[in-house]
Amino acid sequence: MGSVGVQIVCVALCVFGLIGVIVCCAVPLWKVSSFTGSNIVTAQSTQEGLWTSCVVQSTGQQQCKNYESLLVLPSDLQAARAMTIISCMLSCLSLLILFCGADFTTCIENEDAKPKISLVAGVGMLLAGLLVIIAVSWSANTVVTDFNNPLVPASNKKELGPCIFVGWGAGVLLLLGGGLICCFSRPKSGSSGGAAKYYSNSSAPVANKNYV
Numbered sequence: 001m002g003s004v005g006v007q008i009v010c011v012a013l014c015v016f017g018l019i020g021v022i023v024c025c026a027v028p029l030w031k032v033s034s035f036t037g038s039n040i041v042t043a044q045s046t047q048e049g050l051w052t053s054c055v056v057q058s059t060g061q062q063q064c065k066n067y068e069s070l071l072v073l074p075s076d077l078q079a080a081r082a083m084t085i086i087s088c089m090l091s092c093l094s095l096l097i098l099f100c101g102a103d104f105t106t107c108i109e110n111e112d113a114k115p116k117i118s119l120v121a122g123v124g125m126l127l128a129g130l131l132v133i134i135a136v137s138w139s140a141n142t143v144v145t146d147f148n149n150p151l152v153p154a155s156n157k158k159e160l161g162p163c164i165f166v167g168w169g170a171g172v173l174l175l176l177g178g179g180l181i182c183c184f185s186r187p188k189s190g191s192s193g194g195a196a197k198y199y200s201n202s203s204a205p206v207a208n209k210n211y212v
Helices: 004-026 075-101 115-150 162-185 192-211
Strands: 031-033 044-048 052-057 064-067 158-160
Touching: 004 075, 004 115, 044 158, 075 115, 075 162, 115 158, 115 162
Parallel strands: none
Antiparallel strands: 031 044, 031 158, 044 052, 052 064
């Protein structure tokens, strides 16, 4: 793989990306109340996430309630749950694999196998970044479509929550980290062992001819 400094940067990007995905998965701020038109009641606001829906009073009190059934949830929320969880698992697994294949660790002594292991970790990070970006983009598209739909009442319209933007940032960090890992995980070509084997095979017939 490349220099140790590049590997450390990739690890840092992936760690920050993983933290962002965990925040998106846990914090109920995917959709927030929209105060537009005649909907100017600011005494309370609604916040929706992947797992709970919360009502925040103007006094600061917050009441949250879990979604009653998975089957009644919209398709974008169901898909976001699955893709966000898979992204978290892929990111954690890829980080562990990356630590095994990094040059600044001694988990694996075989230097020829380290680039291949790091390449697997990079591909995992790319997939994790794509999953979280797809999840938040799908939810964002649903929010924007409902917001611009005149048939939706103003009281039911939502706006993009902070978790949507955190998810986009986390996905970009994972893509950057995974892309750098893949770029600097190319196996070394033209090793000395292969060259020695080539010359020994080619020189064998010459030696036999001299003896004959």
